[in-house]
Amino acid sequence: MHTRWNLICIAVSTLTFGVAGAQDNAARSEKEELQMMALEALMASPSERALPALLKLLDGDGSDELKESALFVLGQIEHPEAGKALLGYARDGQGETQLEAIRMLGINGSPETLGALPGIYANGNREVREAVLEAFLIADDTEGVFGIAMNATTADDYEDAVEILGAMGAHAELAKLREAKGISDALIEAYIISDNSTELHKLAMDSSNPGLQAEAIEAIGIVGGDGADAMLAEIYTKSADADIKEAALQGLLIGDYDEVVLRLYRASQDTAEKRELLQTLVIMDSPLAMEVIDAALAGDQ
Amino acid sequence: MAGAFRSRGLMVAVLMLAACLSNQSRAADELQLSTDGWHSWRVASVTPPDEETIFVLIKSGRAEEIEIAGHWCRQRRHEAAVDHGLLSTDTSIDWLQHHLGNPSDLGEHALAAISRHAGHRALQILIDIVESDAAADTRQEAIFWMTMSGSDAAFDYIDDLLMAD
Numbered sequence: 001m002h003t004r005w006n007l008i009c010i011a012v013s014t015l016t017f018g019v020a021g022a023q024d025n026a027a028r029s030e031k032e033e034l035q036m037m038a039l040e041a042l043m044a045s046p047s048e049r050a051l052p053a054l055l056k057l058l059d060g061d062g063s064d065e066l067k068e069s070a071l072f073v074l075g076q077i078e079h080p081e082a083g084k085a086l087l088g089y090a091r092d093g094q095g096e097t098q099l100e101a102i103r104m105l106g107i108n109g110s111p112e113t114l115g116a117l118p119g120i121y122a123n124g125n126r127e128v129r130e131a132v133l134e135a136f137l138i139a140d141d142t143e144g145v146f147g148i149a150m151n152a153t154t155a156d157d158y159e160d161a162v163e164i165l166g167a168m169g170a171h172a173e174l175a176k177l178r179e180a181k182g183i184s185d186a187l188i189e190a191y192i193i194s195d196n197s198t199e200l201h202k203l204a205m206d207s208s209n210p211g212l213q214a215e216a217i218e219a220i221g222i223v224g225g226d227g228a229d230a231m232l233a234e235i236y237t238k239s240a241d242a243d244i245k246e247a248a249l250q251g252l253l254i255g256d257y258d259e260v261v262l263r264l265y266r267a268s269q270d271t272a273e274k275r276e277l278l279q280t281l282v283i284m285d286s287p288l289a290m291e292v293i294d295a296a297l298a299g300d301q
Numbered sequence: 302m303a304g305a306f307r308s309r310g311l312m313v314a315v316l317m318l319a320a321c322l323s324n325q326s327r328a329a330d331e332l333q334l335s336t337d338g339w340h341s342w343r344v345a346s347v348t349p350p351d352e353e354t355i356f357v358l359i360k361s362g363r364a365e366e367i368e369i370a371g372h373w374c375r376q377r378r379h380e381a382a383v384d385h386g387l388l389s390t391d392t393s394i395d396w397l398q399h400h401l402g403n404p405s406d407l408g409e410h411a412l413a414a415i416s417r418h419a420g421h422r423a424l425q426i427l428i429d430i431v432e433s434d435a436a437a438d439t440r441q442e443a444i445f446w447m448t449m450s451g452s453d454a455a456f457d458y459i460d461d462l463l464m465a466d
Contacts, residue, residue: 056460057464
């Protein structure tokens with residue numbers, strides 16, 4: 001059940017709980033230090049002992065930091081009552097306590113708790129909705145995020161969900177979204193985040209929407225990888241559209257492909273174009289720019 | 302006549318009590334673990350099982366290891382251990398307390414062993430450490446072993462600590 005994201009999150013949470021917490025030692029009072037120690041100790045205690053203490057603390061007037069740590073401990077307890085309590089805080093909690101409880105549902109990762117997330121999302125404000133997406137991310141539940149993207153009623157909600165799918169590397173879900181909703185800026189961002197050069201290459205050759213095509217071409221430079229430099233050079237060379245050529249050059253600049261730019265410079269017979277390519281090499285801070293300048297001064301080119 | 306019986310009976314009871322106290326105090330004084338090798342003794346436990354068995358390894362006259370045969374410690378073969386029988390919790394704690402603060406694992410193991418003892422004294426030792434200006438690690442260990450003891454009194458203390466304003 002513990003997937004890569006899940007483990008990463010647990011590690012991060014543990015670090016937050018322990019190491020990062022230790023950095024705040026100076027800011028914490030001695031009493032708060034002892035309280036944090038007690039919470040850590042409860043993690044190893046029998047659940048029937050730890051649970052009442054945690055619930056009492058969560059229902060009390062303790063600090064947000066203490067309650068967040070208590071929720072983390074609660075999320076680690078494998079007891080039906082603990083899951084039920086966590087769900088209660090995720091649905092009806094206040095402020096940070098609610099948001100942290102939602103994230104902890106992701107760490108918990110059981111089908112019951114994950115199944116409750118869409119309902120919490122539907123009834124929540126923007127912060128709650130973001131926390132639900134984080135919970136799905138932590139649980140590595142791509143289906144859950146896909147469902148939210150498909151049912152999104154605002155552009156912001158759709159973009160947030162698609163971005164998370166990108167972070168999760170959910171290629172299949174992104175492909176289904178493209179089929180259902182069409183290509184968009186958000187999907188291109190997701191392809192960048194998920195290093196999906198295959199889809200970007202396809203989009204770069206699709207001239208049906210020149211604006212998105214240009215974005216995809218630039219994105220190839222961001223993602224890089226095998227064949228990215230050759231593809232950008234090909235687009236630059238073959239395209240007659242100034243915006244597409246500009247996008248390809250931007251891609252080469254972003255990808256730091258200075259040798260390709262030098263080749264294009266040497267192949268070009270157009271003075272204005274040569275100037276632009278040389279400027280690009282200078283902006284790239286490439287040592288090849290000096291070679292070009294030296295050669296020009298020597299009258300070679 | 303009846304008064305004489307009562308008086309004699311009282312005297313016998315007093316003598317028996319004195320003998321008992323004397324035995325206990327002698328046991329405390331006589332817990333000498335000077336011979337090298339494993340030693341063991343039993344004490345009343347804070348939670349079931351009713352008794353804990355504590356094992357101590359002595360090398361060159363010094364304690365090297367303290368172990369508790371029970372729920373969380375690995376079981377080893379200690380057939381050759383010198384068995385000191387059932388000791389009072391005070392006797393056992395007196396010996397173990399001497400090793401608290403030892404910078405090696407021995408100090409924490411002594412703390413863990415103390416936490417398994419029945420009676421208020423064991424918990425009070427842990428509370429005193431938590432509320433002292435000892436190193437944070439030591440205080441954390443004391444809280445940890447307090448919760449591991451599973452006693453109502455320990456969790457009452459943890460409750461109060463968590464709910465403190």
